[in-house]
Amino acid sequence: MPPLPLQFVTSAGNVRDLPDSPAEVAVVGRSNVGKSSLINAVSGRNDLARVSKTPGRTRLLNCFEVPGGATVVDCPGYGYAEASKSTRAALAKMTERYLLEREQLAMLLVLVDGEIGPTRLDLDILDWVRENELPHTIVATKHDKVKSSHRPRRVKEVAAACRLDPGDIVWVSAAKGTGIERLRGLLAMWLAAPA
Numbered sequence: 632m633p634p635l636p637l638q639f640v641t642s643a644g645n646v647r648d649l650p651d652s653p654a655e656v657a658v659v660g661r662s663n664v665g666k667s668s669l670i671n672a673v674s675g676r677n678d679l680a681r682v683s684k685t686p687g688r689t690r691l692l693n694c695f696e697v698p699g700g701a702t703v704v705d706c707p708g709y710g711y712a713e714a715s716k717s718t719r720a721a722l723a724k725m726t727e728r729y730l731l732e733r734e735q736l737a738m739l740l741v742l743v744d745g746e747i748g749p750t751r752l753d754l755d756i757l758d759w760v761r762e763n764e765l766p767h768t769i770v771a772t773k774h775d776k777v778k779s780s781h782r783p784r785r786v787k788e789v790a791a792a793c794r795l796d797p798g799d800i801v802w803v804s805a806a807k808g809t810g811i812e813r814l815r816g817l818l819a820m821w822l823a824a825p826a
């Protein structure tokens with residue numbers, strides 16, 4: 632599967648400002664999980680996701696499109712809920728609204744760091760995604776950072792922590808290219824399907 636020809640379109644502060652799109656895949660993850668590296672890897676470019684790290688854009692929905700107009704939206708990294716003294720992990724309110732309102736959302740990729748496994752924050756976000764019945768796929772990043780002798784066990788551990796079967800999780804390494812072709816194929820399929 633060749634690289635997905637993603638082009639940056641816009642950074643939006645709310646759903647209204649996003650372009651029309653026949654189908655959309657959104658990506659969420661804690662900062663440092665490898666989200667930018669992954670977007671670069673699927674697009675075959677080294678600099679594409681740099682825009683998402685530009686000061687002023689880190690809290691926006693950064694939108695990339697493929698020819699035909701389907702879109703990939705890089706959502707802000709998440710942290711602990713700001714309101715009250717909650718220790719529950721929370722997406723920014725704007726991201727939550729976007730995910731709940733966007734009719735074109737065909738798939739949400741929830742990234743977890745494959746080396747360290749899902750954190751409490753990741754699992755809170757996953758609970759929220761499940762409660763709201765959003766279509767989602769878990770992508771475990773940094774496969775190359777897991778020692779090869781530990782991999783079979785690690786794959787089972789990450790799946791168990793997420794309450795999934797090992798085969799339901801897409802493992803990738805942006806650094807080594809592992810799983811990237813498969814993910815490109817999945818993205819092409821989701822982006823082709825009207826939600």
Ligand code: GDP
Pocket residue numbers: 660661662663664665666667668669772773774775776803804805806807
């Ligand atoms: P983001 O904050 O989620 O966008 O994460 P980045 O893509 O900036 O990656 C965070 C750090 O993890 C950087 O130092 C990357 O070089 C590193 N990283 C990302 N993906 C991989 C990977 O597949 N393998 C390895 N070894 N490091 C990675």
